[in-house]
Amino acid sequence: MTTFFTPHQVSRALGVSESTLKRWCDKGVLETVRTAGGHRRVAYEEIARFLRDSGHEMVRPELLGLPPAVGQGTTVRNRAVRQLAAALKTGDDAVAGRVVTDLYLSRQPIWQIGDEVVGPALSEIGHAWECGELAVFQERRGCEIAQRILYGLEQMLPEPPTASPKAIGGTFEGDPYRLATILCESVLREAGWHAQSFGSSIPEASFREAVRELRPRICWLSVSHVADGEKFVAELSDLHRAAQKVGTALVVGGRGFTEEFRRRCDYTVYCERLKDLRSFAETLQPPVTTS
Secondary structure, three states: OOOEEOHHHHHHHHOOOHHHHHHHHHHOOOOOEEOOOOOEEEEHHHHHHHHHHHOOOOOOHHHHOOOOOOOOOOOOHHHHHHHHHHHHHHOOHHHHHHHHHHHHHOOOOHHHHHHHHHHHHHHHHHHHHHOOOOOHHHHHHHHHHHHHHHHHHHHOOOOOOOOOOEEEEEOEOOOOOOHHHHHHHHHHHHOOOEEEEOOOOEOHHHHHHHHHHHOOOEEEEEOOOOOOHHHHHHHHHHHHHHHHHOOOEEEEEOOOOOHHHHHHOOOOEEOOOHHHHHHHHHHHOOOOOOO
């Protein structure tokens, strides 16, 4: 749901006078909507767009519910990985949120944030848990924080154009990992698609039903865990056939989609990284500028 702010709130957060902000609104630099009483309101995603387009730094982001920023516009990705991993390990929501928000507002594309910051940070968390350096609750807590941050990031994205193509996706039944499919949804939404993640552990028959009913241009499947290899191969083949019948491209990726599965399974394209997903989407639909 879109959140709206008053010009007074936005001007204080940006560190400008309210009259300056109203001039920006009059000139269309910041788009506004009107309430039933005729008062101006600025949407959350419009503020994010303005910050990315203008390079203007937010002085008091906490007034808009954003984490206090440090080094906004200058955060480098290799440092961000260390900061994010440390924050996720200790359960520091504010710092973790700030790292990701800073990257986005400094014009980093979401595929790059996912591939080069969130992914490596979560890998570090998983490795620390496997080595006994983190308790189970710490690893799970870190994953939950990451999911909340990504949902918040998605709220900053503008609504795609009405005529944009559709994409759906998720994970098969028995695969509980949601982070990758959240990122897929955000990457496609940033590219201007009507993308909708169904979440995790979706029965294959339900996937087929969604493909037949919604007829998306892309159906993505994130594979992090496969409990029964033979069942997985058969179900993916069934889904691929259903997708072919309606002209849907079946895109598969994830650490669980091993080289063996890639040889045995039927699908349209394999994406090793979020960057690959973005690139493939652009072959089907010209890129839409949202930043």
